[in-house]
Amino acid sequence: MTFENVVPMEIVFEKELYSCEFSVIFLILLRSQTCIMKVHRGRGPRKYYEPEDRELDIHVLEATAYRRLKEQGLCDRGIVPQFLGTLEKFDPRQCRPFLDAFIDDEYLPSAIFLEYIPNMEMIHLHNCTEKRLDGLVRGIREIHAAYIEHGDPRPRNIMVFDDDPERVVWIDFDRADTYDKEQITDEQKERLSEEEAIVLGLRECLELDLPKGKLKEAYIFYCT
Known part of the structure; x- marks a missing residue:
């Protein structure tokens, strides 16, 4: 609708x-x-x-x-x-x-x-699982497959849900760039690759912090 x-x-x-x-x-x-x-x-x-x-x-x-x-x-x-x-x-x-x-x-x-999606909360150590980490990477890849650069791939824009152990929702596209599939430039492709690398870095850092139960490696993603 x-x-x-x-x-x-x-x-x-x-x-x-x-x-x-x-x-x-x-x-x-x-x-x-x-x-x-x-x-x-x-x-x-x-x-x-x-x-x-x-x-x-x-x-x-x-x-x-x-x-x-x-x-x-x-x-x-x-x-x-x-x-x-x-x-x-x-x-x-x-x-x-x-x-x-x-x-x-x-x-x-x-x-x-x-x-309106009730009960959303930002992804964090207390609600972080492997399935959700898979979901956040899958989400940015699908966004990029639509030729969109999110522009702010930070945890504050990645939402999870208590009642759904797998769903991850990306929000806040007011910094996004939408590219033309037929005319996308090498520079724009590189920007998409760099953004995916940021998200993969977030995943890796969260995985390292999970056993300790404290933000250390991923701290930079939460303070900017």
Whole structure:
């Protein structure tokens, strides 16, 4: 299911889940479905000193990545949350008081809607298993097979579940680059290889730390 032609007045805000400089995540009710709304701050025209060879708008980056992931079946396979649609450049005053932090912004915010998956928690030593380590590597490989570079392959974006010993879900694609399969460059292929190497390094470090029950080798992945 995808939400089409959403208007802000339809959205019932339940609570704020997370906030940072660039976005705010809410639990909402939309058309009788509980889901996630991630609101991205608006962005103006590209500055003269900013690179012209890649997209810089985090909303465009994340929405584009999720559309590709959905097309390639990763949402249906549970590797990433279901992508439910977007709300483009809307007036935050229609969502007061929840979006009051956006009202004085120079540019209008946009949002994506995602499946709400309860009971997620970041992968860590206390919930780390070989099956989950297999799952995190398999997940990034499938993301790369869709020609997407995640851009932030850290434990904070890798979720596991108490009631499912094997499922691993990758989240947060607002730094992702989505490549054209037919025109992918050698440099882009190298970036995908380097990102996989980072994830393999995370796995190796967690495996080394597991017997000790304390973060040491993997500590760097959790403090950045």
